[in-house]
Amino acid sequence: MSRTPRYVLTGGLAVLFLAPLLWAAIASVSPQPGTRQIDGWGLGNYQTLANYQAGIGQYLLNSTLVAGMTVLFTLFVSLLGGYAFAMFRFPGRNVLFLLTLAILMVPYATLLIPLYVLLNDLGLQNSLVGLSLVLTMFQLPFAVFMMRISFEAVPKELGESALVDGCGSLRALLHILVPAVRPGLITVGLFAFLAAWNDFITPLVLISDSGKLPLPLAVANMRQQVMGIVDYGATEAGVVALALPCIVLFLALQRHYVRGFMSGALKG
């Protein structure tokens, strides 16, 4: 293939992938009947969003808290778990690992009712901490798998030399191995953030205090008006508000998480 057609073809593909996002951004500020932004261009739909119920500030704060806690929990659990699965042999290792992966295989719609009951028993109902714990659980298959292969990809000599040096395993982990698996950690953290930031059904069932709702739920609430009529303008504005932080973070960390995947033992 010669140069120019190749650029045209691949560039066209890239445009196809970017077009829906660009369209949403443009449509959210363009005039449209049945929305707040009827005449001319402007931020009317974002005003709808900003002034909705508790105000967008509260929703953003809630989402940030939930996403932040989920990232912390996920990093903590998967760092230790990945280390255990990669570096140690202990009874029940394979069972526990497969059980963790099995989380992927259960329809979450069914798990939510038992989880609701469970959080009530733990005194974590209607709390952002409880919500974060559940979201962390849903992240574990990917996170633990990722951290396991990251640790497995670390040259054996590095880990062993740390232990032979007389380092305790925890010290070896913190001082020598964590820097080595940093790309994996960033990948896991990023995906935990994206999942927690965007999740909709879990907070719907688990959170009932309207002051504690995260942003996606507010957007979904706003979408449907009287008699099931949809405010498309507010929906588009909501999608943009939800997507923007994710895309920024995604681009900022791109180099790291691509390396996170590359460093894994997924090879060949």
Added chain:
Amino acid sequence: MRHNRLSRAILAGLLMTTMAACGDGGAQGTAAPPAGAGVEGVDDGSKLTLWTRAPLESQAKALVEAYNATHKNQVELTIVPNDDYVAKVGAAAGSGDLPDLFAADIVYVPNWTKSGLFHDLTESIGQLSYADEINQGHVRAGTYEGRKYVLPFVLDLSVIFWNKALYREAGLDPEKGPATLDEFKEHALAVQKLGRTDVHGTYFGGNCGGCNVFTWFPMIWASGAEVMADDGGKSLLDGAAAQKVYRTWRDLRAAGAIAPGAKDETGATWVAAFQEGKVGVMPYPATLLQTAAKTVDVGVTAIPGASAGTGSTFVGGDGIGISKDSELTQQAWNFLSWLTSEAAQVEVLAKNDSSVARTDLVDNRYAVEDPRVVTINKTAAAPQSRTPVAVNFQQAFNAPGSPWVTLLRNQVYGDASSLATDNEALTSVLAQ
């Protein structure tokens, strides 16, 4: 090995508490009877919680703000997305965690009263001097085994809207809407005959169960027939009056008088075309009068039947009750008692262009300013108006892909001879 034993202990403990919590259905015994504190209940500065679905947000907000401004009790409102309301209430009901007050789409109320989600309000309602003036459709839907559990929260009525400008253009009397189904068809065809590409005779949600329950049932009631028998256990939607309704829509479809997109319309945009001035005449939610009147010169009349009469409407909207889990029942009753009072009905609901839920208040000072609002309020109290009651209403009619959607699509677009089979499928879901 310590971890093994520890985790086993945790597992055992958790299983037991989880199972136990699921077993008990909620503690109704501890709360005081709502009627115990007299007709107005208790206003002692308690914090009450109230859930409602997103479509009623504006009315619910206005009501709660007015109540909080004039009472010591403070109501905290939670808005839930429409499609997920049942999931949320169900999850809370299972673990005894319902709010003090919650509203429900009136067609789901029979199922929820039967499941015991509400406190018995029979005595409390009996104490109200205007008990008999409260919209009987809603009260009946909230009655189970002779006990009353629910009061109307917000009414939503279906009426005929027509576009006066298009009527004038089509040579129809712009001040007179259709009084029979045949007239409805004639009017729609007349507007269609204008031959304008962007204007059509009528429109409907061809893939929307809820829309056509709301708009077609009144056509059947206005014809003097019923839609269900055996307390909502049997469908009568294969009757002569129903067939007349289907034929009317099928003819309109065959004549090309239904605006494009109707066949795929799942209800998300079924009211949009009329608001944009592109539709001549159609059954419409009365709640949207003010919205539609911004862009279109709207005429309003009751939904007609086969022959001329008072017409009918579907008395929809939401009912509200005190939950089984509430421990502040007398305080919650204070809110309900206020809700049905003139202060709330006229000074909040009527003032914000919503329908009132009391027959003695239809001619209130806000309604008389607009004769169309009086028409709407009077239709709500008309003898042929109904709130249909069936325990399996949602499954049979409103749920996506319900047997009712299958039936109506066959009648308008498909093989109309399948009516008997489709109706049987409907009955078998209703009778479950």
Added chain:
Amino acid sequence: MTTSLTGTEERRAPAVHREVVRKRRGPRLTGWAYAAPTALFVLIFFVVPTVLVARMSVSDWNLFAGDRGYNAPENFTAAVQNRLFWPAVGFTVKYTLVTTVILLVLALGLALLVQESSRWSGFLRTAFLVPSALGLASASLLFYALYSPQSSPLGFLGISFLGTPAGALWSTVVLIVWRFAGFYMLLLLVGLQGISGDVYEAARLDGATRWQTFRYVTLPLLRSSLALCTILCVTGSMLAFDQFYLLTKGGPDNSTITIVQLVYNLAFQGANDLGRAAALSILILGALLVVNLVQFRGLRGREN
């Protein structure tokens, strides 16, 4: 780096003894200690709720009324006899096949396209990956507006995106491919980078054509990456819910109802029967375990 955090006694013990301890008992205990948070999470938030789901599946359990006693196997027979059960199974399988094939072929194509490191490839990679940053719900909402006659910029095409069974299926597939192609591309890219340049060099020296190299060198060496993608894609598609819940609601005429949607409908839309919903979930879990075990075998067999 000469002190240990595992305990003062151990620090005082001779080095030789310490090595023995670590080899015999130490690693087991330490292994468990590090795995404990994972184990606790899995136990509390996954195993316990799953056990409860299993119990629901053998009980007459209404959403509002709660547990009304043991009734096995009624929920399972009722779930299978539901009028939408077989259509849902059929559609879910069809959707899974269509999505998996298209997604993997496209992802492989994209990975081959951007595997060399150049600035242009970097830009393309980013462009293909950006949709992965969106939540599935946000992406579905975006396409919901994109497909709606009221707001769509594609109205000139004259297509009813969600109005016909075929339209609804393909419109959803487009959404999913858009959202996930970049992610799978990345996974495959990792596999591609793992293939050593020497192998290609050898193939070139043997006079292999481009196609032969791809067919006999790249594909076999990519097998485990492809297997991983297949497992993820099949599992995700068989549990498809959000996209259909937001876009089609299972319509038109129940043509796009998936099995998880049926679970949701049984639990929350009308029937409010948690027992049957749980029974159906258990059936899905069983089916997925079987499918994935078979696929795992493929993956493992290659690695060893």
